[in-house]
Amino acid sequence: MTSKLNTATLLSILVLSLIGGSVSLSDGQKNGMGKRIPIAKGVYRNPIEVPTNGREIADPSVYKYKDRYYLISTQEYPHGGDGFRVWVSTDLVDWKFHRSVPIKGKLNPMMAPDLAYHEGTYYLYWSVDDPNHDPKGIHYGAKYTPKGVDFDPFGPDTRYEIFTYDFLHTKRHNIDGEIFFDRNDIYMFFCGHGGIRYKQLQSLGDSGDGPVHQLTSCVVDGIDIKPGEPGNNGWTEAPAIFLLDGYYHMTYSGVHFLRNDYQIHSARGRSIESIKPYKPNPLIIHTEGDVNGMGNNNWIMGPDLKTRYTTYHAKLGEGVFNPATQTGFMRKLMLDRYEVAPEDGIITAAPTLTNQPVPDPVGWSADLASVPSNMAFAAEGKAGITALDGAVKISTTKSGIGRLLAKKPSAADFVVEGHVKGTGLWRESPPSRIGITAAGGTIKLALGFPTNPADSTTPATLQYYIEGKGWTDTGIKDVKFFHAWHKLKIDKNGNTVRFYYDDRFVEEDVIYSSDGGKLGYFVENAEADLSWIGFSNY
Template identity: 25%
Template sequence: MNYYLKGLCFALIVAACTLGFSTVASAYENPIILPNEWKWDTGVYYGSGDPYILKHNGVYYMYVSTVDDKSGIKVWSSNNLVDWTYEGLSTTDPVTKAAYAPEVVYWNGYFYMYTSPGGNGHYVLRSTSPTGPFKVKTGNIGHTIDGHVFIDDDGQWYFYNASDAGIVSHPMTDPYTIGKGTTTGSYMGGWTEGATLLKRNGLYYMTYTGNHVWNRGYRVNYSTSGSPLTNFLPSSENPILINTEGPIHGTGHNSMIIGPDLDTYYMVYHSQADPGRHFNLDKVVWNGKKMEVLGPTSSVQPDPDMPAFSGDFSNRDEKKWSNIEISNLTSKEKQNHNPHNRWEGMVTKNFTETNFSAEFNLLQLTTDEKGHPPDRVRNPGYGVVFAYQDNANYGVALINKNNHRLQTQFVVNGEKQGWESTSLPDDYDYNVLHNIRVKKDGKQFKIFIDDMLKQTRNADLDGGKIGYIDRNTNASFGYTAFSNKVNGSGAWDTPKPVPGTIEAVHYMSGGEGVGYHDKTNENIGGMYRNGAVDIRLNPEGGYNVGWNQTGEWLKYKVNVAEAGTYDVDLRVATTFEDAKIRIWSGSQNLTGVVDVPNTGGWNDWKTFTVKNLPLEAGVQQLKVEIVKGEYDFKSMAFTKSAPVPTTTHDFNDGNDDGWKRYEGDISVENGKYRIGGNYAKVLTGEDSWSDYTIETDIVMKDSGVKSGILLRSTNPADGSHLGNFKHFNQGYFAYITTNGVYLGKENYGWNYLTGVATSEPLELNKTYHMKVVVNGTNIKVYLDDMNRPLIDYDDNSTVPFTHGKAGVRTSNGTAVFDNYKIYSD
């Protein structure tokens, strides 16, 4: 047994052994500036667009798009996703001039790179090292930009590329051959690119981006399917990553990677650098099947958590490891008959907790320690051991070359639970590095080989030590680690960014009196988390905290970007009339006692806002107290708040100072604001505005025009910039046509909400006075009669907009606005 793997410094497995594990800062801030980023020949910054990260043998490798006037693909390495070392050009082949979106997958000893130079088809390159040199292995195999490869649990490969009809999927017959394409359903209403696929708990998640890389509305959506090829359904939470204003804007073209803690996903993406692009990193959390990105962030964030234990055998540390010998994997009769059936190994001196994730890297050398080839050695074998308490309690995952199988066994209180075997891929090469991951959640163990889920078994084992064992085999082992996190449990204690959304079920760990106080002895709903907090499925997706009772509380770790006053939107359901809530930061009462509205039913969810919470900057704990009554609790979303000043715009000075134009034909003429075109909008105010009233005069000039007031608008972008897209905005639109008064909702798409046809058609070239009053999730729309609303609408959807700018908009024609006034009561 060779524990050292010679420092992993031989040609088959170059894993940057010289990288080491440097001491790092405790926090990072987006964007992350890399050493030796791309520049044009003129010296103009190009940066790091389309970042893709591969993890191999404990080290992360990042590849980015190449500047258009140069050849070669740069690569960086890191052990923590934050501190990066430039490793040089992984290839200098002339075919890689302007190499777009290079991605690399590892399979059976080789690293395969896929890239589309200049967007003109794809080429496949190959290397035995993640840092290269990569050599071109194919001619131009075609397809549009942003090729992405996913390998499923059964070893089947798939290729994905961009198109005007959405992301296209293709089965592959080998790393170089791409089959017929199928539209997946992942579509952004136009050009859609930058697909990434991951599989989690049997469900396929696809992230994708669009529509144009230099539009500020560039963003990330996600969809899910039971198939890797088609029938992907977009999430109702889309977009999950967007920011059109501020230092981090134009966010998109992401990849996904599991962090150093072996469990937490991170979204890796670029933002516009004006010019060029920057690399950014934000954490992903899960609530059941729902995925949420804690970003984009532009404030200081904690570094990714490292594993509880890690080692790469580059230096044997006796303080970390101890030797073991296992003699009960086979029967006593076989032991007596053949002493070579004993297994020897080395395990950590550290114990995992009950639930954990573990990573192992290993290979079998071409001869045993005596120089015999493996096929001439009796009963060879090697593999990993986990949940090891002693020789009577442990689990193993073994690689059996003779049978070409993965074999697992669990021993509980000295009793073997039975062998289970799974075939390995036909081309599985035992003499190159492979990765084994073990995830334990409760009694369930999941065994992965090279990121393919191969077995799921149940065993009544606690946590324990991890390590390696072999028998009559010259096996070598590389990076090894474990973390006491599994299935996204890192979300419980990670500081959630504020502003941002926090899922109710992501309360802190630590149990009774630390993460929560609960009056029951067990989780009544029996779902999602162990402990006494009661959790049930939420009809809107994911899970929520339920059966809350007077005096109970939950604590949440947050990271406030800057000191100031914040509003919090709480999503609740209850039938109680007297339910009350209070939020604390330490001993500071932030809210006082606040009434929780009766929503009408336990599955009737509504959002209500608690205003003016004074929060200090930095990491802190917030306590949500159930002061009285019962209510189910789903989430809370924090937004920076600011008062709404009374503002009047009459345009008599001939300008529109204080307004920002986005698209359309817009002018100030004769003291009036004239707005027209296929789609046009202008906005004023702040994202932090909440409740206000808007009034304006409107004159419709064209029979087909929709004209009216924008409210609660955030993340606006010019949809006509490098495209032709309506509804590049998040907010509400109250408008008139010649037929009546209507209300709709924009979220980079259009959702008609309600409307009223007027008894008589509205006339062109006539002045109408519109008023909109927005309070919480209620919107009232008046026309001429300021005492009777024609529309009285409550947005009880999963994503109501409670804050944002104000403005005006037209589509399909021209209208004139005047006497625009904004005020709050």
């Protein structure tokens, strides 16, 4: 068996395959002298080369910040040193070494790191595999709170500080932790014998003493580690989860990362506790040739804000000595597209080993390092705009409205993403709001502040607006209005409008007429800092 594609939507896979095979040159091909032929412009081929100085990319985790991506992965002992390596890319294909980010505290080897952002603070989790640490796999946690207008998780002054050496309080072998935000609840999913386990967290800083649950049907089982040796006892790892169209979609990996048939399975459910496989597995597998043993995937939105991708690792070759793991192979980064269909769930042609188009860039953007020339400011009442060092600020007086809109209008179907931070408000009517506006003002998503709040620490609410329906509260609780950056996103396709807050899906609604139009930021009866914004049309 070489590969298996689980989908009832053959057309999607045919389209992806035809695109992938349309160019003949590849960085994997060699000429008669044995030298690499440069890959044709605009295409890439798996596995993706990352400059690692001879090290591997295992258990990759990719985080999107504004218009760039950061890649972190398992760090082998003792090569982790006093920090961890970070790579950066704008297109998910061309990766450059960014920096080694220091961590204050005992680091140990870093396995399968995961980065989460919540209310102004970044949280980094990983597990350890240290013979001097018992039990192995305890989850470490470190955090970093940016100051000022810079909220880069891996900026030049970033330094994470360890706050726990046993985040899950289980005293058990726990690896591959994945943070998942489900509206107002936070979970960590992680490995387990007999299926993926998960725990609802008290907070990102303290998991609490709540119970650990297990999804016993989400298991990769019944295969020996090596011929003639006992099976893997249902050992399953590397959960990755997202919520879309009323389903919780999850993937997970097994049998064992040393095997050629290391594989990725998929499952879904209408609730977390009901997640289970819904079609034949595996979703991604490739057992023959120089590239095999695929697992540990995560989900990421492409630079165009609308195309979905998964990153994962694959085992490259036999006889390629890895000095860190003392094994005869290296793990490398893989990138593939996927779609989500109502009936078929996750659909992908992965693994692709032919030429693929490099992810499309965003259709329009403004970095707002200064007042941008491709946007126009308009005031209603008294409002003004000033440039900061890396952002812009809009300030209004009572009842004032300031708008910073793209000069280029969107089409009727679009996706727009922006970053806002509230810094001041008037505590009298009308209510204060900061957010993004689209389709000529017919659709908005905002941090809303009630009339006459008790004080400046009163939590804001997350609200959306659709013309003809007015403002609706999403039910997201305890949004910090002050001193925390928030990513807001509106995705309008056909009559469906989806709203996202800090990369978490929060609401879906219907709009019956919209012709596109101007989009950008608005600030009502408040003061706010604004950063990178971009949009693409469907």
